[in-house]
Amino acid sequence: xxxxTQTPKFQVLKTGQSMTLQCAQDMNHEYMSWYRQDPGMGLxxxxxxxxxxITDQGEVPNGYxxxxxxxxxxxxxxxxxxxxxxxxxxxxxxxxxxxGSVEKLFFGSGTQLSVL
Amino acid sequence: AQTVTQSxxxxxxxxxxxxxxxxxxxxxxxxxxxxxxKQPPSRQMILVIRQEAYKQQNATENRFSVNFQKAAKSFxxxxxxxxxxxxxxxxxxxxxxxxxxxxxxxxxxxGTKLQVIP
Numbered sequence: 001x002x003x004x005t006q007t008p009k010f011q012v013l014k015t016g017q018s019m020t021l022q023c024a025q026d027m028n029h030e031y032m033s034w035y036r037q038d039p040g041m042g043l044x045x046x047x048x049x050x051x052x053x054i055t056d057q058g059e060v061p062n063g064y065x066x067x068x069x070x071x072x073x074x075x076x077x078x079x080x081x082x083x084x085x086x087x088x089x090x091x092x093x094x095x096x097x098x099x100g101s102v103e104k105l106f107f108g109s110g111t112q113l114s115v116l
Numbered sequence: 117a118q119t120v121t122q123s124x125x126x127x128x129x130x131x132x133x134x135x136x137x138x139x140x141x142x143x144x145x146x147x148x149x150x151x152x153x154k155q156p157p158s159r160q161m162i163l164v165i166r167q168e169a170y171k172q173q174n175a176t177e178n179r180f181s182v183n184f185q186k187a188a189k190s191f192x193x194x195x196x197x198x199x200x201x202x203x204x205x206x207x208x209x210x211x212x213x214x215x216x217x218x219x220x221x222x223x224x225x226x227g228t229k230l231q232v233i234p
Binding site for chain 2: 031033035040041042043044045048058088090092094096104105107109110112
């Protein structure tokens, strides 16, 4: 069971370049989300999805796009990278079982992105 | 909106000693969930312990336990018999319950960097 798989693990971009961070989960989880981690600021929610075809903005959505065409995949797109987007990015998935109890967030291993 | 505050950016503890990491939060919800996540140098996010607000009993997981004070909105993590492998960043996190509707957004604190000294 692979869990949540993020690629790439490291990436260096030049200002203005575009790229897509990939995220896939094999647990059939309904919820998926993207966070960025910056020193002294914890993890902040960028975008999230409650199911295929449904996405919404989090706290810091500017400069990022997402889509969710399948349950498994939730890519994050940077259309025109800026130095302020230098960060560590985490994809996470979760679900709510029929019992109503809350499950934890399952995290990917993160992507270290540097924008020069 | 919920906020989570970790007032200790860095802490250190001698191996085998006990250390307590502080976390306070602000919410108008009555039922919710609280978590402590550990992030070692490998960068992996690892769930340490979780607490359901409607349960009065404090959660424990081996050497890890919490002191949950609902009225004070405090959720501290106690690590007993500290080990070198406990060296990591620790994040406190809050999640609202499902019945509130919509996505269960998780709000994280800014983290406490813990160093265990041999």
